[in-house]
Amino acid sequence: MLRVLSYAYWALIAVTCPLFFAGALLIWLVTLPFDRRKVVLHQYSCAWAVFFIVINPMWKVRVTGREHLKWRGPAVLAANHASLIDILVLFQLFRPFKWVSKAENFKLPFIGWNMHLNGYVSLVRGDRESIMKMLEECSVLLKKGSPVLFFPEGTRSKDGNLRPFKDGAFSLARQHEVPLVPIAVHGTGSALPKHGMVLKEHVDAWVQILEPMDPADYASVEELRDVARQRIEDALASRPTA
Template sequence: MLWVFSMAYWAFIGLSCVVFFAGAVVVWLVTLPFDRRRVALHLYSSAWASFYVYVNPLWRLRVTGRDLVPWHGSAVLVANHASLIDILGLFALFRPFKWVSKQEIFRVPLIGWNMRLNDYVPLVRGSGESIRRMMAHCDRLLAAGSPVLMFPEGRRTSDGELQPFKDGAFELAVRHQVPIVPIAVHGTRRALPRHGLVLRDHVDVHVEVLPPIAPQDDAATMKDLARKAIASALNAS
């Protein structure tokens, strides 16, 4: 039964994306002259993504600590990554951040096109040149006052354990002297594991924003503090 529901759910997402993307193009065209940071389009995209969580009867989503994510001013947001559902849950923050995402997603029809309209940041894993372009893109966004959200593990965990963090997010925070905002995402791996598309029965997804880490002069220290904060939150659940 769950297999049938899952296939129907993914088909519904595919079909409804056509309508949502048409709306995104309208929002982009209307707001482009005065919304340089594309805040309106991102909030529209947040509603688009969150819709798929809230209409799924198998999922319950809670967001706590949302007010710790800035509306105005730069910050680097870092979250653990266990499932594709992380992305839907993090959109439910409804704050004007920019995603860093693997470049393959930007090639997905409709969803990837919307990511380009939003000026999100593509990254090719393992490519030094792509990493340099990603960091330069993030530099521009942070200088313009847009928070940036990254998965510092680099890829989804395969066993549920928090993986080592990469340096990029923390180097950005040090360079721009902006806070790191750690975010612990609970329950998404149980909702949808890394391999497979069959949804699990009744899962409580919790996006928990943790207290910001003040900017410092040492990226390694910020990385260690952020990882400990997220690990502690995940272990407490």
């Protein structure tokens, strides 16, 4: 039964994505002269993603700690990554951030094209030149006032355990003296296998936005990174019950 529902779900996504992209293209054209940070388009993209959560009867997503995310101003957001659907649930933040995402995602029909329209940041994992270009693009975005969202583990966890964090997000936060906001994503790890398309079970996901960290309070990038990782790990270990 799950296999049938899964295939129906992916088929619905395939059918509706061209329609959503047409809307995104229209919004991009209309707002291009006055919305340089593409805030309106990003909010539309959030609604696009959340639609795929709402229509799935097996998924439930809650968000707490929104008060820690300002609507305006630069910040670096750092979230754990356990499942493909982390991307969908984090769009439910409805804040005008820019994704840092692997280059392969930008090649996807409609979804990837929309990522290009939004000005999200592409990254080839393990490619030093691409990493440097990504950091430069993120620096420009932060200077313009746009938050950027990273998965500092670099890839999805295979077993649900938090992987070591890479330095990039934390280096940017210190360099630009902007808040570092840790985000703990609960309950998505078992929703979808890393290699496969069959949804595994009901998902009660919880996006927990933790208190922002001031990089000036930490002596080094490494200390900021390690403390942020520990805060996310502690939050995952003590999942809220309400």
